[in-house]
Amino acid sequence: MKRRLSSAMKAIVVREFGGLEVMKVENDVAVPPIGNKQVLLKVEVSGVNPVDTYIRGGQYSRLPDLPYVPGVDGAGFVEKVGPSVTRFKPGDRVFCCNIGRWGTLAEFSSVDESFVFPLPPSLTFQQGAALGIPYFTALRALFQKAGAKHGERLLIHGASGAVGLAAVQIAKAHGLEVVGTAGTEAGLKLVKQAGADSVLNHRQRGYLDSLTAGDKFDVILEMLANVNLGVDLPLMKSHGRTVVVGSRGTVTINPRDLMGSETCVMGVALATSTLSEWEEMGTKVDEGIKAGWISPVIDKVYTLSQAREAHNDIIHSTGAKGNLVVQVRE
Numbered sequence: 001m002k003r004r005l006s007s008a009m010k011a012i013v014v015r016e017f018g019g020l021e022v023m024k025v026e027n028d029v030a031v032p033p034i035g036n037k038q039v040l041l042k043v044e045v046s047g048v049n050p051v052d053t054y055i056r057g058g059q060y061s062r063l064p065d066l067p068y069v070p071g072v073d074g075a076g077f078v079e080k081v082g083p084s085v086t087r088f089k090p091g092d093r094v095f096c097c098n099i100g101r102w103g104t105l106a107e108f109s110s111v112d113e114s115f116v117f118p119l120p121p122s123l124t125f126q127q128g129a130a131l132g133i134p135y136f137t138a139l140r141a142l143f144q145k146a147g148a149k150h151g152e153r154l155l156i157h158g159a160s161g162a163v164g165l166a167a168v169q170i171a172k173a174h175g176l177e178v179v180g181t182a183g184t185e186a187g188l189k190l191v192k193q194a195g196a197d198s199v200l201n202h203r204q205r206g207y208l209d210s211l212t213a214g215d216k217f218d219v220i221l222e223m224l225a226n227v228n229l230g231v232d233l234p235l236m237k238s239h240g241r242t243v244v245v246g247s248r249g250t251v252t253i254n255p256r257d258l259m260g261s262e263t264c265v266m267g268v269a270l271a272t273s274t275l276s277e278w279e280e281m282g283t284k285v286d287e288g289i290k291a292g293w294i295s296p297v298i299d300k301v302y303t304l305s306q307a308r309e310a311h312n313d314i315i316h317s318t319g320a321k322g323n324l325v326v327q328v329r330e
């Protein structure tokens with residue numbers, strides 16, 4: 001007999017933007033309907049990213065209608081597909097980056113086919129849930145924005161977190177020389193294990209002093225621009241590119257640092273990627289998983305009822321060691 005999909009599911013529901021307290025576990029949430037070109041994902045694991053907290057707090061440029069279910073990244077099985085879906089069928093292992101639609105902190109999530117990608121058996125669902133925002137952002141920053149090339153020297157300022165470790169793995173696989181920073185011994189060790197050629201501790205006073213004129217960088221990925229942008233600019237080689245990935249405030253820079261060396265600073269916003277850019281990044285991620293150079297590092301796993309704790313930790317805990325994920329089905 002064909003299994004029938006129950007029409008209610010367990011999910012985290014947010015009915016007003018605000019602090020952690022607005023995240024509530026509800027047991028009778030309607031399973032989302034799917035459109036023509038959508039996939040119903042049976043979510044095993046949801047990935048947690050800083051942006052999830054900005055959205056929940058109502059401090060993001062594009063906000064969902066209320067109530068909404070948080071969670072952009074996720075991994076699990078395809079439960080059902082819309083009539084025009086061509087790349088997936090029920091039972092496929094997949095991961096998603098449900099950008100602009102959210103909803104992975106739930107047992108089921110509807111996702112546009114363009115934001116669903118195959119999850120090879122070499123990666124677990126926890127690793128799958130850590131692929132979306134971190135790896136696609138790292139790829140976009142490195143190649144679609146900075147145009148990083150084989151042999152170039154890269155500084156990842158904040159390499160121990162989700163985007164940073166993804167960038168280390170990707171950059172090393174593409175022949176860049178990588179210097180990564182972290183704020184703890186465990187973070188530094190992880191960045192080195194991910195392949196960085198050398199590491200620096202951004203919590204140590206004067207940690208950049210050892211860099212000489214010959215140690216400058218072609219590309220800098222900056223995870224905390226409000227703290228570091230002013231010091232990044234003079235660290236660039238001639239025609240260097242600094243990509244602002246993360247920033248949580250304002251900063252003073254000296255624009256003259258950009259002039260003589262004709263360097264530039266640019267921002268990255270994953271959500272603005274075109275469909276063909278998503279496809280290009282998806283192909284790269286698939287290639288990296290199959291070749292083995294993409295392997296997400298999971299820092300901590302939470303249950304659905306601990307989702308608030310995960311939202312707290314992604315912003316307030318120090319000493320990142322990869323990704324935080326929520327095991328939706330236990």
Ligand SMILES: NC(=O)c1ccc[n+]([C@@H]2O[C@H](COP(=O)([O-])OP(=O)(O)OC[C@H]3O[C@@H](n4cnc5c(N)ncnc54)[C@H](OP(=O)(O)O)[C@@H]3O)[C@@H](O)[C@H]2O)c1
Pocket residue numbers: 049050051133134137157158159160161162163164181182183184187202223224227228244245246247268269270271314315318319320322323
């Ligand atoms: N623009 C976009 O499209 C986009 C996409 C994804 C993420 N982001 C943003 O990028 C940032 C990183 O995201 P994530 O997911 O990697 O976060 P994460 O996992 O929480 O990692 C944060 C990273 O920042 C590092 N850090 C802390 N203090 C630092 C300092 N003074 N200098 C340099 N690095 C420092 C942390 O190192 P320690 O903990 O070891 O100190 C860690 O490596 C966040 O602000 C996020 O919102 C933007």
